[in-house]
Amino acid sequence: xxxxxxxxxxxxxxxxxxxxxxxxxFLAGSDPSRFPNWFQQALRYVPAAVTAALVVPGLVLLPGSxxxxxxxxxCAAGVLAFVVAWRTRSLLATMLVGMVALKLIEWAMR
Amino acid sequence: xxxxxRAGFLAGVKEVSPQFVGTVPxxxxxxxxxxxxxxxxxxxxxxxxxxxxxxxxxxxxQLLAVNAPATVILLATAVISLRLIMYSASIAxxxxxxxxxxxxxxxxxxxxQAFAMTxxxxxxxxxxxxxxxxxYYWGGAIxxxxxxxxxxxxxxxxxxxIPASWSLDFAITLSFIVLIRPAVRSRADCLAxxxxxxxxxxxxxxxxRLAIVVATFAGVAVAFYYDQSQAxxxx
Numbered sequence: 001x002x003x004x005x006x007x008x009x010x011x012x013x014x015x016x017x018x019x020x021x022x023x024x025x026f027l028a029g030s031d032p033s034r035f036p037n038w039f040q041q042a043l044r045y046v047p048a049a050v051t052a053a054l055v056v057p058g059l060v061l062l063p064g065s066x067x068x069x070x071x072x073x074x075c076a077a078g079v080l081a082f083v084v085a086w087r088t089r090s091l092l093a094t095m096l097v098g099m100v101a102l103k104l105i106e107w108a109m110r
Numbered sequence: 111x112x113x114x115x116r117a118g119f120l121a122g123v124k125e126v127s128p129q130f131v132g133t134v135p136x137x138x139x140x141x142x143x144x145x146x147x148x149x150x151x152x153x154x155x156x157x158x159x160x161x162x163x164x165x166x167x168x169x170x171x172q173l174l175a176v177n178a179p180a181t182v183i184l185l186a187t188a189v190i191s192l193r194l195i196m197y198s199a200s201i202a203x204x205x206x207x208x209x210x211x212x213x214x215x216x217x218x219x220x221x222x223q224a225f226a227m228t229x230x231x232x233x234x235x236x237x238x239x240x241x242x243x244x245x246y247y248w249g250g251a252i253x254x255x256x257x258x259x260x261x262x263x264x265x266x267x268x269x270x271x272i273p274a275s276w277s278l279d280f281a282i283t284l285s286f287i288v289l290i291r292p293a294v295r296s297r298a299d300c301l302a303x304x305x306x307x308x309x310x311x312x313x314x315x316x317x318x319r320l321a322i323v324v325a326t327f328a329g330v331a332v333a334f335y336y337d338q339s340q341a342x343x344x345x
Binding site: 005007008009010011012013014015016018019020022023024025026027028029031035038040041042043044045046047048049050051052053054055056057058059060061063066068074077078081082085086089090091092094095098099102103106 | 135162193214286305322
């Protein structure tokens, strides 16, 4: 195995361990009532915050570069896909609209 | 298996099936996106078996593609997976009577779907159904496990044949976009999402997408204080 391959598998195993420990935290571990209330309350907002944060770089960063550009095909295609996702909640419809829109806008801007 | 256990298991199988309308394309996208970001199909399948969480897998491959250091990838995985602690805490009382090794095994299968299905089923269950709740859980979890890893594998094998000019990495962003709506269930959630998006934009200059981590904490903190002030205003 090459060095990068060893590095990848070590990383994958550690990520797996973190995710598993979180899953088992209360289910196989400690009693939830022993944890402070505010902690569990704050955890409720994580899904909304983290998904929004994950989306943004994919829309505004130019592919393969650290520079921000709002007027690039991915941003417009992403906004359109967001409208579709919000109304239909369908992954399939969002994928289709998003990918086709990206291709069309890229083609139109050429 | 007792008749009640059997009935619970079959109810789980029956209720997990419609979930696959979402799981199958998400698994395919995860597989395709993994190889599009530079993993071999075997690495993509291995990552799936080790992590078994679509959002975490997508974040890992996305960060690997921008050469993020291992510590950043682990930090991002932890932040993204925080919701699993919430699921674990919420579902634990239903299974507290089971032996600990069984609960270790149940933990491995605690997905978004397993959590949502089991919570809903337990809320409307009879005493006997509640006593056999883990059969219901397995009825949903076993098919989910098979379908998820098979679709990731299929996506990875097909994806490695697709040329880079198709910009399939954009599928990762699209799959995150779909997850926003179900995550926003209240005004505080909406605030958390907006704050997190704005902070990500402001902090985007931070190396290795650390903006995502910073923005998540900021969004959660603002939503938390908003909720506290609302509760005080009511009391």
